């Protein structure tokens with residue numbers, strides 16, 4: 280199994296899309312393509328190294344031209360299908376009254392990711408019911 284991010288550090292060398300688990304040094308493009316844009320995305324979009332590189336110029340071993348990010352291979356392979364469709368999300372959130380975090384757990388994404396999808400699908404946040412004893 281080929282993992283270009285093996286041994287690399289999350290946040291520093293790459294970031295992980297909190298909506299689907301896609302990894303990249305800069306996931307702006309990914310967000311645009313897979314999730315309709317980076318707007319409202321609840322996480323980090325560029326790795327520190329990527330940001331550093333952009334601001335400091337070409338002072339790292341990272342060469343801009345030579346290194347073809349595995350965009351074509353990666354985009355589809357790494358993109359995890361979480362299967363959280365609008366219907367399912369609606370059912371879980373409104374029907375089963377699960378929290379974003381719980382739904383995220385089931386689908387391998389973060390609660391923020393679920394929130395993002397809810398906003399996208401126009402599923403309003405539940406009015407806060409009686410706060411359970413969840414410290």
Ligand SMILES: [Zn+2]
Nearest residue numbers: 296298299301
């Ligand atoms: Zn994604």
